[in-house]
Amino acid sequence: MSDKTTLTDAVHQLLRRAIIEQALKPGMRLPEDTVGEQFGVSRTIVRHALVRLENEGLVVTRRNRGAFVAEPSLEEAKHVFEVRRALEAEVIRLLVERMPRSGYDQLEAHVRSEESVKGKDGPVSIRLAGEFHILLAELTGNHVLARYVSEIVLRCSLIMAMYAKSHSSDCAVDEHSQIIAAIRDGDTRRATSLMDHHLGAVAGRAELEPKQDSVSSILSRYGKELAS
Incomplete structure (x- = not known):
């Protein structure tokens, strides 16, 4: 196993753990240069690690904007x-x-x-x-x-x-x-x-079913204005 592969594995594992442990939040941008500086590795290593995370569904790449922690619908x-x-x-x-x-x-x-x-x-x-x-x-x-x-x-x-x-x-x-x-x-x-x-x-x-506010709960917020 080459040093490059070993470093890619390590960066991939650390980024994945940071996402799973919610240190890196959904929607957070992951600039290659920033990640590389923090881990002391090249942008190429970071790019390979981010591709792996994208394949796992944890990261998305947006054209001309870079990589972000995924935000599943x-x-x-x-x-x-x-x-x-x-x-x-x-x-x-x-x-x-x-x-x-x-x-x-x-x-x-x-x-x-x-x-x-x-x-x-x-x-x-x-x-x-x-x-x-x-x-x-x-x-x-x-x-x-x-x-x-x-x-x-x-x-x-x-x-x-x-x-x-x-x-x-x-x-x-x-x-x-x-x-x-x-x-x-x-x-x-x-x-x-x-x-x-x-x-x-x-x-x-995870509350995957969207909960619609009731009419009473919606209007109660407006009703507070009358009481004030």
């Missing part, structure tokens, strides 16, 4: 969650059939990491929650499935940064433990149901 966000639920149901089915010997140890170690940041660091807990699902997919041994799940989980993290009103790491960790237990029991139906409920709760926190 509500419609795109709903489509992403629909695909995620289908992919992760297949992950569950495969793991019940062929969980590797060390799989449960890896999953339980990850849950302990999640428990260590409960109530302490929202952005890190969001990243760890996503990495739990990526680990599940990797344990299937199906590298194609793992790649798609990784991409979709990352995009969901970006969607949560845009639309989520809250993040309950306590609920996420408890539900992850329940999913592990159901897979260990070989109960595909229960594990799939738990996963679907879990992902539904995540999507619910």
Whole structure:
């Protein structure tokens, strides 16, 4: 592996983490020279890293304006969650059939990491929650499935940064433990149901359905003028 490839990998990983941990917000511009200066690398390295992030759906390039952190629309966000639920149901089915010997140890170690940041660091807990699902997919041994799940989980993290009103790491960790237990029991139906409920709760926190203000709530704002 060349030094250039290694540097590109490192910049790609750091930028991705900054996006997932919500340090870099949706819509924020990513100038190549600024990124290069901060990481001590060339603009060419930065450009390669940004192309990877664009392929993952985390960055968009606008003509004559450069790269920006992506801002998924509500419609795109709903489509992403629909695909995620289908992919992760297949992950569950495969793991019940062929969980590797060390799989449960890896999953339980990850849950302990999640428990260590409960109530302490929202952005890190969001990243760890996503990495739990990526680990599940990797344990299937199906590298194609793992790649798609990784991409979709990352995009969901970006969607949560845009639309989520809250993040309950306590609920996420408890539900992850329940999913592990159901897979260990070989109960595909229960594990799939738990996963679907879990992902539904995540999507619910993202508030993907636009809420229309009621007439009373709209007029109450105007009514305050009469009272003043």
